[in-house]
Amino acid sequence: xxxxxxxxxxxxxxxxxxxxxxxxxxxxxxxxxxxxxxxxxxxxxxxxxxxxxxxxxxxxxxxxxxxxxxxxxxxxxxxxxxxxxxxxxxxxxxxxxxxxxxxxxxxxxxxxxxxxxxxxxxxxxxxxxxxxxxxxxxxxxxxxxxxxxxxxxxxxxxxxxxxxxxxxxxxxxxxxxxxxxxxxxxxxxxxxxxxxxxxxxxxxxxxxxxxxxxxxxxxxxxxxxxxxxxxxxxxxxxxxxxxxxxxxxxxxxxxxxxxxxxxxxxxxxxxxxxxxxxxxxxxxxxxxxxxxxxxxxxxxxxxxxxxxxxxxxxxxxxxxxxxxxxxxxxxxxxxxxxxxxxxxxxxxxxxxxxxxxxxxxxxxxxxxxxxxxxxxxxxxxxxxxxxxxxxxxxxxxxxxxxxxxxxxxxxxxxxxxxxxxxxxxxxx
Amino acid sequence: xxxxxxxxxxxxxxxxxxxxxxxxxxxxxxxxxxxxxxxxxxxxxxxxxxxxxxxxxxxxxxxxxxxxxxxxxxxxxxxxxxxxxxxxxxxxxxxxxxxxxxxxxxxxxxxxxxxxxxxxxxxxxxxxxxxxxxxxxxxxxxxxxxxxxxxxxxxxxxxxxxxxxxxxxxxxxx
Ligand SMILES: Cc1ncc(COP(=O)(O)O)c(C=O)c1O
Numbered sequence: 001x002x003x004x005x006x007x008x009x010x011x012x013x014x015x016x017x018x019x020x021x022x023x024x025x026x027x028x029x030x031x032x033x034x035x036x037x038x039x040x041x042x043x044x045x046x047x048x049x050x051x052x053x054x055x056x057x058x059x060x061x062x063x064x065x066x067x068x069x070x071x072x073x074x075x076x077x078x079x080x081x082x083x084x085x086x087x088x089x090x091x092x093x094x095x096x097x098x099x100x101x102x103x104x105x106x107x108x109x110x111x112x113x114x115x116x117x118x119x120x121x122x123x124x125x126x127x128x129x130x131x132x133x134x135x136x137x138x139x140x141x142x143x144x145x146x147x148x149x150x151x152x153x154x155x156x157x158x159x160x161x162x163x164x165x166x167x168x169x170x171x172x173x174x175x176x177x178x179x180x181x182x183x184x185x186x187x188x189x190x191x192x193x194x195x196x197x198x199x200x201x202x203x204x205x206x207x208x209x210x211x212x213x214x215x216x217x218x219x220x221x222x223x224x225x226x227x228x229x230x231x232x233x234x235x236x237x238x239x240x241x242x243x244x245x246x247x248x249x250x251x252x253x254x255x256x257x258x259x260x261x262x263x264x265x266x267x268x269x270x271x272x273x274x275x276x277x278x279x280x281x282x283x284x285x286x287x288x289x290x291x292x293x294x295x296x297x298x299x300x301x302x303x304x305x306x307x308x309x310x311x312x313x314x315x316x317x318x319x320x321x322x323x324x325x326x327x328x329x330x331x332x333x334x335x336x337x338x339x340x341x342x343x344x345x346x347x348x349x350x351x352x353x354x355x356x357x358x359x360x361x362x363x364x365x366x367x368x369x370x371x372x373x374x375x376x377x378x379x380x381x382x383x384x385x386x387x388x389x390x391x392x393x394x395x396x397x398x399x400x401x402x403x404x405x406x407x408x409x410x411x412x413x414x415x416x417x418x419x420x421x422x423x424x425x426x427x428x
Numbered sequence: 429x430x431x432x433x434x435x436x437x438x439x440x441x442x443x444x445x446x447x448x449x450x451x452x453x454x455x456x457x458x459x460x461x462x463x464x465x466x467x468x469x470x471x472x473x474x475x476x477x478x479x480x481x482x483x484x485x486x487x488x489x490x491x492x493x494x495x496x497x498x499x500x501x502x503x504x505x506x507x508x509x510x511x512x513x514x515x516x517x518x519x520x521x522x523x524x525x526x527x528x529x530x531x532x533x534x535x536x537x538x539x540x541x542x543x544x545x546x547x548x549x550x551x552x553x554x555x556x557x558x559x560x561x562x563x564x565x566x567x568x569x570x571x572x573x574x575x576x577x578x579x580x581x582x583x584x585x586x587x588x589x590x591x592x593x594x595x596x597x598x599x600x601x602x
Binding site for chain 1 (some may be wrong): 458459461463464467468471535536558561564568569570571572573574575576577578580581582583584585
């Protein structure tokens with residue numbers, strides 16, 4: 001295949017990383033349900049441990065089913081390499097473990113998944129990795145937060161729960177000027193809707209648990225290395241630029257070039273902290289990825305239909321969905337995800353908290369649960385569930401005030417989704 | 429030739445055609461990239477000849493180390509340059525002189541003028557790439573570390589070579 005004849009997105013979603021099994025000829029990717037892999041001899045083993053040869057050692061570090069999923073997502077995102085993990089949160093842990101030293105800071109946008117806000121505010125503080133919050137709608141707030149301790153910027157392409165679209169390019173310019181990598185959580189968009197590396201992201205992170213797996217069956221996370229960041233420029237990323245004690249003084253960036261970040265997350269973070277993906281989950285998620293384009297487009301089309309219908313409903317005070325023409329993030333959505341603004345969004349009920357509780361209690365087909373990105377339509381009232389431990393003011397700041405309901409629109413017939421919401425709203 | 433990117437066929441052609449690779453800047457320091465690359469290419473069956481004035485006369489991974497390219501008694505198919513971009517200039521001229529067919533400059537090493545001279549003399553040129561990485565991409569091994577090989581295939585990889593986990597890269601060997 002010549003350079004200008006690279007396979008296109010839908011082809012990569014099915015084929016990238018996979019080939020018939022060399023020993024059995026199996027066409028679908030086998031589930032290599034094994035913890036360990038035999039060595040040819042002692043010399044082979046020592047080459048593998050010293051990273052001098054490519055090959056499988058132990059499933060905490062790599063597994064052939066997992067590798068297929070990794071190469072596939074790297075190909076879909078346009079990255080140089082990727083690493084799969086046990087969950088989206090595990091992926092975030094490994095990214096920051098590789099980038100930061102105790103006492104370092106990173107800047108994150110307030111408009112993030114609540115679980116990430118918790119991880120950064122509480123668990124990361126125990127490692128003395130210090131988050132500084134900025135605001136997506138005011139890019140100067142990011143610039144103001146930058147100081148010599150800043151090591152990274154973290155944003156979501158489409159933010160959970162509000163469904164707002166982030167100005168990736170604008171923020172990537174700020175990151176470049178500050179000499180720090182831009183990390184983009186692309187969970188809600190998936191590479192079908194948005195490819196952050198094309199807009200200046202250096203690292204892309206996913207919760208595969210959501211739309212990439214797509215069927216609500218399997219936990220997983222992914223780190224994609226864009227291969228764009230120079231880790232050795234000024235010694236601020238010693239894990240990558242300095243001799244690594246646990247590999248005999250090897251310098252990871254020098255040795256692995258533009259895949260060094262993904263390698264470091266694997267051979268240090270994953271090796272030592274341990275959150276590996278199971279081969280079974282890697283297989284199931286890979287099955288989901290094969291139909292990504294078809295599913296994502298239908299998710300978006302259904303979301304538009306539901307959001308439009310809700311906008312006209314007399315009990316609904318507002319709908320926050322960047323896929324609607326009047327939405328304040330609609331221009332950004334057209335720029336960054338022209339095929340659709342995803343399928344997760346929020347709306348407000350005139351009846352406030354009580355109405356929210358009634359709607360989620362009255363649905364018959366939509367599922368009342370905390371996940372997103374399933375073939376099934378999902379609904380939640382954050383202020384009585386995921387955000388119930390926060391004070392009302394904090395709930396409002398997180399986009400999860402008492403009147404807010406979040407939807408993850410599934411792949412059922414949109415008329416049936418609307419019909420279920422209609423009867424639930426009637427009872428509210 | 430445009431050296432901003434290389435087609436799979438171009439790289440595959442080179443890695444299939446060369447047998448003897450002179451590696452300039454090969455190091456006996458086991459944590460240096462050149463040591464990794466030399467060890468890997470030897471395992472894949474290439475005859476790698478180390479060149480390094482500071483280690484001339486010693487033995488590295490079982491191979492005699494030569495002071496300069498012209499000291500190598502065997503015919504050299506490819507010169508792999510583990511030196512900086514400036515040093516790649518005169519080394520390329522030496523590669524032309526000894527009749528090499530390919531000049532390969534390692535990751536981050538680029539010398540456009542030298543590339544022009546080599547191409548004018550009929551040599552193939554690769555810049556800013558690592559043969560270990562490129563071999564890994566073509567053989568499928570790259571994906572074992574989550575690397576994006578940029579290629580897809582519906583053909584079954586053959587198990588060949590001296591390692592059970594080594595896949596053939598040769599066209600038609602599938
Ligand atoms: C945007 C986003 N990022 C990260 C995560 C965390 O992923 P996981 O639940 O797979 O750990 C989630 C989960 O809801 C999410 O929605």
